[in-house]
Amino acid sequence: MCPGSFDPIHNGHLEVIARAAGLFDEVIVAISTNYAKKYMFSLEERLEMARETLASLQGIVVEPVGEGLLAEYCRQRGVSAIVKGLRSSSDFDYELPMATMNRQLSGVETVFLPAEASYLHLSSTLIKEVAVLGGNVSDYVPRSVHRRMVAGEPSPNQQPRR
Secondary structure (H helix, E strand, O other): OEEEOOOOOOHHHHHHHHHHHHHOOOEEEEEOOOOOOOEOOOHHHHHHHHHHHHOOOOOEEEEEOOOOOHHHHHHHHOOOEEEEEEOOHHHHHHHHHHHHHHHHHHOOEEEEEEOOHHHOOOOHHHHHHHHHOOOOOOOOOOHHHHHHHOOOOOOOOEOOOO
């Protein structure tokens, strides 16, 4: 499983998911919602963008995580491994305690994949900030995501789009 909020899904995410698909027969792209965060895209939009973007990869399932602990979701779905991309040592420092807790709660292992060098600077937060301030992010996100980023009005609880 590759969990995340994917707001928006970007090329760094795609690279890690594609590599995970090469390691496992099935990869669940589990899209989460943290109600303390402000999102640019609704859960439904994030699910749709991920499904569109990942349609060409075999063995990919895109679904919402829902409420509750990720470890419990893994147990219910029979997930054997969580795959996380790491851009830096600070990502590792952030992810390691969660990986340990998930293993202790449900027995699920976490597999860390180092990000491709060309994507080390990417984060959904940075991409949204650049886009909201009028910058061009077309090189960092799939076309269908970029199209949505530059069009339309935000839903309630979402950041304004340019």
